[in-house]
Amino acid sequence: MAEALDSLFKAECIRNLAMRPAGGWKNVSDVEIAVAEDIDWYNHRRLHGELGHVPPNEFETNHWSQHHTNHYREDKVLTKTGTN
Numbered sequence: 001m002a003e004a005l006d007s008l009f010k011a012e013c014i015r016n017l018a019m020r021p022a023g024g025w026k027n028v029s030d031v032e033i034a035v036a037e038d039i040d041w042y043n044h045r046r047l048h049g050e051l052g053h054v055p056p057n058e059f060e061t062n063h064w065s066q067h068h069t070n071h072y073r074e075d076k077v078l079t080k081t082g083t084n
Contacts, residue, residue: 013038 013019013034025031044057051059 009038 047053
């Protein structure tokens with residue numbers, strides 16, 4: 001699955017002329033910004049067919065708003081050495 005996602009990313013973000021600025025990217029920072037924008041789109045705005053054509057982030061928000069999470073055991077987080 002990781003290879004499929006990598007291929008999709010390369011095809012849609014890196015090789016897609018519409019994503020590239022005119023004349024190509026000038027430096028690594030330009031590529032990093034393009035990657036961040038692509039990941040943001042993929043997680044927050046892309047319509048996912050298997051999820052009823054809603055973005056994954058919206059689907060997850062709706063899912064957890066309908067499920068009570070009080071049945072999960074809460075583990076206390078240690079804040080100091082030697083505390084329980």
